Amino acid sequence: MKKLLDWFKGLSKLGKAGVIIGIIILGMIGAAASTPEENNNTPKEETVAEQTAEKPTEKPEVKEETKPLTEEGKIKKLVSNQFDEKTNTDKESIIKIDIIEQIDGGWGVFVEFNANDNLTENLWKIGMEKQMAEVYKALYTGDMDIRTASAAAYFLLVDKYGNEKDDMVYKTILDKEEADKVNWDADDSMLKIEILPSVWTVSYKHPAVPE
Numbered sequence: 001m002k003k004l005l006d007w008f009k010g011l012s013k014l015g016k017a018g019v020i021i022g023i024i025i026l027g028m029i030g031a032a033a034s035t036p037e038e039n040n041n042t043p044k045e046e047t048v049a050e051q052t053a054e055k056p057t058e059k060p061e062v063k064e065e066t067k068p069l070t071e072e073g074k075i076k077k078l079v080s081n082q083f084d085e086k087t088n089t090d091k092e093s094i095i096k097i098d099i100i101e102q103i104d105g106g107w108g109v110f111v112e113f114n115a116n117d118n119l120t121e122n123l124w125k126i127g128m129e130k131q132m133a134e135v136y137k138a139l140y141t142g143d144m145d146i147r148t149a150s151a152a153a154y155f156l157l158v159d160k161y162g163n164e165k166d167d168m169v170y171k172t173i174l175d176k177e178e179a180d181k182v183n184w185d186a187d188d189s190m191l192k193i194e195i196l197p198s199v200w201t202v203s204y205k206h207p208a209v210p211e
Contacts, residue, residue, distance in 0.1 A: 071107070071144070072099045078142045079111055082134040088116045095154060106147035106176070111135055115153040115169065121210045126193065128153040128170050128209075133192035136200070140179040148175045150203070157208065169206040174199070 069077065076097050083093040095112040102108050113131065118124040132151040139146045152171040158164050178199050186195060 075099050075107060075109060075139070075142075075144055075146075078138050078144070079109065079135055082131070082138050083113060087114050089114075089156070102147045104147070106145040109139055109146060109149045110152075111150065112152045112154060112168075114166070115155045117155075121208070124155075125170070125209055129172075129197050130192045132170075132172050132200070133196040136174045136179065136196060137184060137191065140174075140176070140182070141184050146176060146179075148173065149179075150174075152204070155208075157206070167206070168204060170209050171202070171204040172200040173203050174201070 076099060079097050080094060085093060087093050091114045093113055095114060097112075098108075098110040100108045100110070115124070115128045115131070118127050131153070135151045136149060139149050150171060150173045152168050154166050155169045156164055157167050157169070174196070182191075182195060182199060184191070
């Protein structure tokens with residue numbers, strides 16, 4: 001080290017300046033060479049940190065078990081399938097479906113629905129009867145223990161004072177005793193227009209409904 005200092009002291013001012021400048025340049029080169037390595041290490045460390053960070057646990061997809069329909073549920077679905085969702089007057093087709101267990105076993109099914117409008121009163125009546133017939137056919141051919149069933153049609157009526165109200169206009173009943181006598185394999189049109197209307201019981205008919 002002493003020899004190095006003696007050598008440095010022996011240099012001229014210009015030589016000493018050159019040595020100092022050289023040392024500074026070497027220091028800058030060394031710093032520049034170390035900077036990229038440090039910069040390169042930084043993102044790697046961050047990436048590792050990100051990879052090791054806790055991620056939300058992905059729960060395995062569990063399929064919901066479809067509960068089997070009860071007998072009441074099956075009957076309700078059977079009836080619902082006979083209706084469009086809306087009438088041609090944009091009302092909900094089904095008003096309600098009541099399913100009641102009978103004292104001597106089996107089920108009583110009581111359906112209320114909104115009737116479609118039609119061009120004439122006769123076609124309007126036929127439309128309601130066809131809808132009722134579809135309900136009865138579904139119930140009594142659907143392998144269910146149906147003891148009695150009724151179908152009631154509702155429609156918008158206007159009284160003499162000009163007041164509008166949805167009201168029952170037509171209701172029929174078909175019991176198992178009569179239903180068991182029906183040939184359900186008969187022509188569908190004949191079944192709905194002729195056979196069933198002749199065997200069910202009309203329990204209510206509004207004066208607006210033609211004979």
